[in-house]
Amino acid sequence: MSDITSVSTQDGGRDKIFIFDTTLRDGEQSPGASMNMQEKFRLAQQLVMLNVDIIEAGFPIASKGDFECVKYIADNIKGVQIAGLARCNKKDIDTAWNALKKGDNSRIHTFLATSDIHLKHKLKMTREQVFDLAVESVKYAAAYTSNIEFSAEDATRSDLDFVCRVFEAVIEAGATTLNFPDTTGYALPEEFGKQIRYLVQNIPNIDKAVLSIHCHNDLGLAVANSLAAVNAGARQVECTVNGIGVVTKHIHPTSHMVSTITGMSVQPNKAIVGANAFAHESGIHQDGVLKERTTYEIMNPCDIGLTKGNIILGKHSGRHALKDRIELMGYNLVDEEVNRVFTRFKDLADVRKEIYDEDLEAILMDEIIRIPEMYELVSIGVMSGSMKLPTAAVRLKIEGKEREGAAIGVGPIDAAYRAIAQLTETKSRLLNFSVSSITGGTDAQGDVLVRVEDRGTVVMGYGLDPDIITAAAKAYLNGLNRLVYLEKESLKSTAS
Numbered sequence: 001m002s003d004i005t006s007v008s009t010q011d012g013g014r015d016k017i018f019i020f021d022t023t024l025r026d027g028e029q030s031p032g033a034s035m036n037m038q039e040k041f042r043l044a045q046q047l048v049m050l051n052v053d054i055i056e057a058g059f060p061i062a063s064k065g066d067f068e069c070v071k072y073i074a075d076n077i078k079g080v081q082i083a084g085l086a087r088c089n090k091k092d093i094d095t096a097w098n099a100l101k102k103g104d105n106s107r108i109h110t111f112l113a114t115s116d117i118h119l120k121h122k123l124k125m126t127r128e129q130v131f132d133l134a135v136e137s138v139k140y141a142a143a144y145t146s147n148i149e150f151s152a153e154d155a156t157r158s159d160l161d162f163v164c165r166v167f168e169a170v171i172e173a174g175a176t177t178l179n180f181p182d183t184t185g186y187a188l189p190e191e192f193g194k195q196i197r198y199l200v201q202n203i204p205n206i207d208k209a210v211l212s213i214h215c216h217n218d219l220g221l222a223v224a225n226s227l228a229a230v231n232a233g234a235r236q237v238e239c240t241v242n243g244i245g246v247v248t249k250h251i252h253p254t255s256h257m258v259s260t261i262t263g264m265s266v267q268p269n270k271a272i273v274g275a276n277a278f279a280h281e282s283g284i285h286q287d288g289v290l291k292e293r294t295t296y297e298i299m300n301p302c303d304i305g306l307t308k309g310n311i312i313l314g315k316h317s318g319r320h321a322l323k324d325r326i327e328l329m330g331y332n333l334v335d336e337e338v339n340r341v342f343t344r345f346k347d348l349a350d351v352r353k354e355i356y357d358e359d360l361e362a363i364l365m366d367e368i369i370r371i372p373e374m375y376e377l378v379s380i381g382v383m384s385g386s387m388k389l390p391t392a393a394v395r396l397k398i399e400g401k402e403r404e405g406a407a408i409g410v411g412p413i414d415a416a417y418r419a420i421a422q423l424t425e426t427k428s429r430l431l432n433f434s435v436s437s438i439t440g441g442t443d444a445q446g447d448v449l450v451r452v453e454d455r456g457t458v459v460m461g462y463g464l465d466p467d468i469i470t471a472a473a474k475a476y477l478n479g480l481n482r483l484v485y486l487e488k489e490s491l492k493s494t495a496s
């Protein structure tokens, strides 16, 4: 396990770049990206495989659910530092520590804004008050742990001499990491690099701590700014799923997992993890890559866990071959998960001659980010076409008992959803529905994603099947199961 305090003060450790992953905290704050406990835990396990140094698991004071998630992750994920966010006040810090205390070298991450805009309009405090509160809060946290990070919120729009003064004082008070966030995603690489250099040169005791940065991507410059900062002397990069200094073969699976859990697809032209990252349309490029991959590819797709385009397994392949393949793709599953994936794989192989990595990846996501199912699809049949009134008959297993219903709709999916809504007696609203295909060809699997809302709670639902009506029914039921699961979890935490 990396020990930030000793590394930052010993020779030989100063060139290490710490990766602080905040997908579970700041990433989750992106609109529509919230995750449940099971999803966060699964992602935390994946981040360990990615070999990040610190996982920011949440903001424990924010809600009971957030507290439980941070606690569960700190109690159960070992070999990596777990951080929890806290504003500069005693209640936040106490709550963060209560969630974190059983972790391996857990970190309290406390923050306070330093820009005049925030001081005047949000905090209504003077610089002196902010200075005193920052020092007092770090001292308070130091009674719990020596692993303390202090962030100067909106640092890039703050007076740099003021930030230097605050950082110097909080290091004295016990902070071991100082974070300089570009909260509004406003910095430009050259200017950001200059700011970091200024801090390095003007904080007398900076050698006693790790200087960190945290760049938002509002102008699409987060990676460029982070690299400029590292070049200028920053030694911790706060990021969401990212490729610096990690076990690279887990990058693609982790990216895929985040996208599945949050329901935010990765745009095809996104660097490294987008679908087009290693695709070549131009004849000249294709010719070059076929002759020698490095003519047009600066990295090997396998190095980021992408075994793209290979026709992999068919219906005669066995469990062992499947397990090997899954591991090669960067996933680490327990036997029970492999068994479930194997069953699904065989079902698909019965109807499709060739199974691609993309198919397998979709099944993997479907199976490993599972939640308990109150509603299960037993069968679905639809009648539709230009001369017919679309009608769906659906059979579900609801808490072990089979029930059947039928409905008509404006289209076959509408009819199926109406039948499901009647059977489950749901009061939820369907907010979005999207369908895509996992691979090319008319025999591709349909991948359906829905967003469903019930009394203010919004969940995603996923469904995968070669039949798109079945995939749509599965996605809707998955969303409804998530709503039931969340309700049960919140009742449990209210009772305890």
Ligand code: KIV
Pocket (backbone or CB within 6 Å): 026, 111, 151, 152, 153, 154, 179, 181, 182, 183, 184, 214, 216
């Ligand atoms: O963006 C930001 O300023 C933050 C801090 C709390 C690090 O998220």
